[in-house]
Amino acid sequence: MDTVIEASAAVLGDFVSADAILPARHSFLPPAEMAANVLGDLGEQTNARVRSHAILVVGTAFGYGTGRESPARALRAAGVKAIVGKAFARMFFRNCLNNGILALECPELAEAGVRDGDTVTIRVNEARISHGGRDYACQPVAPSVLAIVAAGGLIPYGKALLAGGAP
């Protein structure tokens, strides 16, 4: 994982459930088809926005509900690298990190009026985010957990671990 993630952002609202991110019936699709369906329940435009921006700035409880991992896998397949929000449900938070997507809690940025296409810069190791000339502190992720994201997710992390290397 890069220590700095800089990308354009797509903005989404409060209480978008994991079932809305990817309905259960799409769980077993190959990655490209999951990407084609991600957030499709909220309309084709939302799907297109998410696919064209690598950072999502979301409201509260984005991804709450089902613990299925396919919503996180679908976001990864759509090219999402980081999600910045107010508060995440536990299962979605874990599923994002395990799929190499950085999930960061930063309520101030979520309420800072970020618009679609705005550039957002995340300095991972410092747990700071900048947007529109302002700088925000986010909730730091534990170094041991960050190592899983840095490896690209839990599968490459586990592979390195089993091979005897330091992941």
Added chain:
Amino acid sequence: MTRPRTFVEKALARASGGRAEPGGIVEATPDFSYSHDYAAFAIDAFEQMGAPKVARPDRVAVCLDHGVPANTARDANNHKRVRDFAQAQRLAQFLDAGRGIAHQVMMEEGWILPGALCVANDSHACSGGAVGALALATGETEMGFLWATGRLWFKVPATLRIDLDGEFGPGVYAKDLMLHLVHQLGVLGALYQFIEFHGPAAARMSVSERFTLCNMSAEVGAKGAVFQADERAREFVAPRARYPWEPLLADPGADYARRLSVDLGEVPPMVALPGMEDRGVPVREASGQHIDQVFIGSCTNARADDLAIAARILQGRQVHPGVRLLVVPASRSVALQSTRNGDLATLLEAGATLLPSGCAVCAGGHQGVLADGERCLSTSNRNMPGRMGNKNAEILLCSPATAAASAVAGCVADPRDYLR
């Protein structure tokens, strides 16, 4: 003398062989893990990590429950893959399609035990707190990692203590209490926290009622929930326990992040309105609302006592012609018990449609999908848009009593008007 500890601190300390301080991260060895259809993804992860053998296969089980019996060749192929893996890896138990919902079946089979750390790749794994287990949900990749390495990381949560006192009024059940609590707390109201249920009314509850409450702790964002492993829990697990167990109880005087107390006598029959689980209102305020389908099923409320409550209301009555009633016993054992005591016959005579034991429509639309604009009144745990496989349909949540009364009325109805 160490300070008094909450249940989750003690259980994570035991499972990690060290200290567990709230906010800290521990690496723990679960006593038992289980999976369902989505084991297919855990197998992907396990194989991609290059793991040769499952660590401690004698403490791993799988129960197919999501898409059962298979509707499509894709589902059937996934089931076959999981079945073959369970055999090749000599997993402790493989329970095939039709046996029931994994959370229910693992409890019946004596895998979920007091004081044990039990994990499953499903958000309703938290149900296991009903017998005093530390029952936690993981992701599917994490399940593969656990199979490969035998361990997982967990954050040690702070604890919300809920004290229950008083007695339910007529027509009021554990589900109404939980819908009341979810309404009070909100869908993220106990985010990253663990819930302990205490108090005289908690001690009086059956394992099934405790199951309903722990199950829906997921709906307030909690990491899990637990009832103290008392005599009632021990009586339930003793004849079925699959491995040695040692209960853990919260220490008196432990430090709680938050406390709530509820007098059960103050709780009315509740219904959660469509869209979000915390939209609970007293049934009286929703009486007469339109419904097209009633679902009595899911890991939340489809045990023998739930079917008995529904049968008492439907005895000698007929399901309204404008409503379809689907009944899905939580497990084959439940179906058998309700067959022997006559409750299933009562439900069928009233016009219910019986489906195979499994998650059914609750897990995303396996059987009983709704048409655009239709509404389902359900004893399950989630009602966000699209949950039952159609984003243009609506879901309301309630107890088995309210579900049965409403099936007769043809609209949302107060069960107290149908008791006898």
